[in-house]
Amino acid sequence: MEIEIEDTYCEAFDGLFTRICVTARDERRLKQAAYNATALPCTVFGESEGGIERWLSEHETPDGRKGAVIQFWVNYSEDA
Numbered sequence: 001m002e003i004e005i006e007d008t009y010c011e012a013f014d015g016l017f018t019r020i021c022v023t024a025r026d027e028r029r030l031k032q033a034a035y036n037a038t039a040l041p042c043t044v045f046g047e048s049e050g051g052i053e054r055w056l057s058e059h060e061t062p063d064g065r066k067g068a069v070i071q072f073w074v075n076y077s078e079d080a
Helices: 027-039
Strands: 015-023 048-056 067-075
Touching: 015 027, 015 048, 027 048, 027 067
Parallel strands: none
Antiparallel strands: 015 067, 048 067
């Protein structure tokens, strides 16, 4: 298998993060919760980032509903 490596931008920083499993009774509510929770985390946490790691099927969640794993990262370096 041949894999092309794309020359693009990337950043890295020391930080603390948390992963949260969010579930909802239907896909519309799930997407609304996941997108809204990760849209502007820096307004709440200062220098932070948030994003959706992946979507989960009903078989992958504790309550048997569709879900998402979301992450929040906070810069942990001394100059933050």
